[in-house]
Amino acid sequence: MTDEATTSPQTPIAVASNRLPFSFHRTSKGLERRHSPGGLVSALEPMLRKRGGTWIGWPGIVPRPSEVIETDGASYRIAPVLLSESEVTRYYHGFSNRTLWPLFHSMSDRARFDGRDYAAYAQVNERFADAVVESAPDAGLIWIHDYHLLLAPRHIRRRDSTTPLAFFLHVPFPPYDMFRLLPWDREILQSLLACDLIGFHVRGYAQNFLDCAERVLGARVHRDAMLVEYGDRTTRIDAFPIGIEFDVFEKLAANAPRPREIQQERVVLGVDRLDYTKGIPERIQAFEKLLERYPEHREKVVLLQLAVPSRSQVNEYRELKREIDELVGRVNGRFATASWSPVRYLYRSFRHERLASLYRDADVALVTPLRDGMNLVAKEFVACQVADPGVLVLSSLAGAADTMREALRVNPYDVEGTAEAIHRALEMGENERASRIAALRIRERRDDLDAWTTKFIEAATIGPAATLPLADTDFVAWLGGFIDDHRLALFLDYDGTLTPLCEHPDQARLSPAMRQALQICAKRPDTDITIVSGRGLAGVRKVVGEEGLIYAGNHGLEIEGVGIEHFEHEDLIHYRARSEALADQLDEIASHGAWTERKGPTLTFHFRAVPEPVREGLIEDARQRIAKAGYQPRPAHCAIEARPPVGWDKGRAVLHVLRARYGPNWSETARVVYVGDDQTDEDAFRFLAGLAQTFRVGSPDTPTAASRRLPDVDAVQSLLEWLGRRPEPRL
Ligand code: ADQ
Numbered sequence: 127m128t129d130e131a132t133t134s135p136q137t138p139i140a141v142a143s144n145r146l147p148f149s150f151h152r153t154s155k156g157l158e159r160r161h162s163p164g165g166l167v168s169a170l171e172p173m174l175r176k177r178g179g180t181w182i183g184w185p186g187i188v189p190r191p192s193e194v195i196e197t198d199g200a201s202y203r204i205a206p207v208l209l210s211e212s213e214v215t216r217y218y219h220g221f222s223n224r225t226l227w228p229l230f231h232s233m234s235d236r237a238r239f240d241g242r243d244y245a246a247y248a249q250v251n252e253r254f255a256d257a258v259v260e261s262a263p264d265a266g267l268i269w270i271h272d273y274h275l276l277l278a279p280r281h282i283r284r285r286d287s288t289t290p291l292a293f294f295l296h297v298p299f300p301p302y303d304m305f306r307l308l309p310w311d312r313e314i315l316q317s318l319l320a321c322d323l324i325g326f327h328v329r330g331y332a333q334n335f336l337d338c339a340e341r342v343l344g345a346r347v348h349r350d351a352m353l354v355e356y357g358d359r360t361t362r363i364d365a366f367p368i369g370i371e372f373d374v375f376e377k378l379a380a381n382a383p384r385p386r387e388i389q390q391e392r393v394v395l396g397v398d399r400l401d402y403t404k405g406i407p408e409r410i411q412a413f414e415k416l417l418e419r420y421p422e423h424r425e426k427v428v429l430l431q432l433a434v435p436s437r438s439q440v441n442e443y444r445e446l447k448r449e450i451d452e453l454v455g456r457v458n459g460r461f462a463t464a465s466w467s468p469v470r471y472l473y474r475s476f477r478h479e480r481l482a483s484l485y486r487d488a489d490v491a492l493v494t495p496l497r498d499g500m501n502l503v504a505k506e507f508v509a510c511q512v513a514d515p516g517v518l519v520l521s522s523l524a525g526a527a528d529t530m531r532e533a534l535r536v537n538p539y540d541v542e543g544t545a546e547a548i549h550r551a552l553e554m555g556e557n558e559r560a561s562r563i564a565a566l567r568i569r570e571r572r573d574d575l576d577a578w579t580t581k582f583i584e585a586a587t588i589g590p591a592a593t594l595p596l597a598d599t600d601f602v603a604w605l606g607g608f609i610d611d612h613r614l615a616l617f618l619d620y621d622g623t624l625t626p627l628c629e630h631p632d633q634a635r636l637s638p639a640m641r642q643a644l645q646i647c648a649k650r651p652d653t654d655i656t657i658v659s660g661r662g663l664a665g666v667r668k669v670v671g672e673e674g675l676i677y678a679g680n681h682g683l684e685i686e687g688v689g690i691e692h693f694e695h696e697d698l699i700h701y702r703a704r705s706e707a708l709a710d711q712l713d714e715i716a717s718h719g720a721w722t723e724r725k726g727p728t729l730t731f732h733f734r735a736v737p738e739p740v741r742e743g744l745i746e747d748a749r750q751r752i753a754k755a756g757y758q759p760r761p762a763h764c765a766i767e768a769r770p771p772v773g774w775d776k777g778r779a780v781l782h783v784l785r786a787r788y789g790p791n792w793s794e795t796a797r798v799v800y801v802g803d804d805q806t807d808e809d810a811f812r813f814l815a816g817l818a819q820t821f822r823v824g825s826p827d828t829p830t831a832a833s834r835r836l837p838d839v840d841a842v843q844s845l846l847e848w849l850g851r852r853p854e855p856r857l
Contacts, residue, residue, distance in 0.1 A: 137266030138179035139583070142258050144218065144274035146204060147171045149186025150195060157193050162186065168502060170271070172371055173579045174202045180262040182254060184209055184218075205261035207254055216246035218274070219440055225308070226273045230297045231403045231497040232304050236442060244310055248277050255281030265289060267586055270321075272296045280317035292323040292586035294366065297499040298525065299331035305338045315343050319356040323586045325366040327500040327525040332363050344834035346600060353591055357825060358837060360591040366582050367529055369574040370505045375482055379510035382483035387430060387470065392423075394548060395488035396431040397481065397503045398495075400473070402446050405496040405521065405538040406431065407453055410469060412494070412544035414457045417468060420549050425466045427552065429492070430484070434475045447473070485510035490517045490551040494538040498524040504533065508566045515563040517551035519544070529569060532562040596841055601848040604834060608797055608819055613652050614849065615787070615796040617780055617810070618644075618842075620659040620666055622803035623823050626839050627763055629734060631661065631723065636670065640843050646850035648674050653849065654689065654796070656783050658682055658776050660767060660806055662725035676787075680728045681769065681806055682779020690786040701727040701757075701770040708755040708768060715747050727770060728757075734764035761805050776806055777813025793817065799849075800832075801842055807832075821845070 180203040197204035220243035228236035255278045339345040346355040398404040413429040491507040501524040520533035536544045625634040656676040659666040663679025676687030685693040712722045719735025752759040757768040784792040798818035811831035822832035
């Protein structure tokens, strides 16, 4: 893909969303292509039509062998992603619409968590990612849309590291307390943070995302600059409130004939996809309350509710339809007269021309979702007010409420309050109506769809955001309150943590600056340092060479140092001789630069220098020999450790040090910080979860149980420097 950092307005864009702008339906005459309903398509189709590029998406049907998915006729390329029936069930109806949709709308009681749905979702997302990379090699920007494709960015980034990659979420991003219900919260955040830019409708959602990145992943978050640093990437986070094609709706409204649905009564209009987030039952109840409280509206006002069918395979949606049918029946049964029915409910899709005339001629638009990313209906209504101005009643829980301040705000759960707002809207004088609508129209005309896409694309292609160097404020935020007035028990791995990883362990030396930082910490009377290494005890002592520390060698099987008695795991005695014999056996296969490090009761088989083609075979051979000798083969950095199966690891070693040093109630005395970069440090991270602040050094791609990450050895040095100069506690 292109290397260019910036994108001219003509640069083709790859857009990926669950749905293509049209979907296919099986009819007696074969497959029929229909415009896809919903806000996302309304938003993106005009943009691609104008700019060109590729749209990657699912055509909405599982074709039979004889059926052809016809993708001609658009002014941009279409790349369909085909799904099997079971993928549609699990990825789309399942994880997307039964897990993410309700959860992201903060309706957790409706959310279902099923590992099989998630697995299918992950697999389908990978397929979308492949389709993006393969079908749009010329793209200057890859723009992924919405909650169906949260896991796509990470796969795309793996295959293409240079093209600007951006994500826009059309639904709300939930608060931390809601988001963390998701068993796959980390995976989703990690994937999104492969992007250069993540856009949300409003600032509140962006702030929720920042909270989650910080609290779930331990990422570094800059709230003022709206940046998230995670591993080696910095991602911009921002609010981009979506707009509509204002002039198109305005023109449609100016030219459309009077709709036959509107007769002599005054009209309160609702227009929605049939969805439980849209608050349709609550709205009908509010209208019922209006008629109850203000009888003067009877026979003079109707609620005209249009609902476009949506997700009818999902049970909740079928139930909702039944619920609405019953409610409409109840209200009509209660108030209808021979010449008037209060609620007119039309369950179908309308063409834009018809919608525009209904918006124009309605007296009140009732846009009362229980939660909504933005809500385009509110904006379309405003654009269509070209004649007698109507009144917009808007839910404060829609993203649109953030900017559409001049609307009458309601809490949709407050049925009485909503009834009052409808009454007020119906009674409002022309001057007030005109003033409110004029202000709304000025904003929506200015912040239209074109302005939105331009602003988003500009932000997405501005070039990578700089990573700010770690500052004291970061360490204060992470550790200040945690350590507070306690002693600090600091545990540090050596290779890859205090020194960069080297070809040969002998080359891994402490830099003078790192040594100085270590010495300053070690001198503090309130700090105890333990070096926990996979090296043998004598080896690690020698290479660090500092007095006044505790050393734990062989992953903590041997421990000695200030303030504690020498410790050696009781079973080790049986392994010293066996370890030598195993090392001899491994030496027999140590070709192509592989070698065996003898560390007393344990050993490490290094294969960093071994060329790829022979590596796999060699590793397998070594693993087998290690296992046969009664050791556990454990993966390490370009090496395999042979560990005695004695049920001991770095985690248990840390606990041993803490108890030996501070007694069984060590947590009253000391606060524990552990920093490591290796797979073997994961034992300590898991063990110390909840007991310590743990830092994993290195690539963001490696899964970790640590509470935070540090990008590299330099960051470890900054941490030590801060620990060395932090204020003395009142011990
Ligand atoms: P949706 O949940 O689909 O979109 P919304 O923004 O209201 O919600 O858009 C609905 C679209 O469908 C509008 O363009 C409307 O005109 C159209 N529509 C509704 N009823 C119709 C009917 N009976 N016939 C024909 N058309 C109908 C998601 C998010 C929103 C976000 C958008 C865009 O849930 O919060 O605003 O994406 O980002």
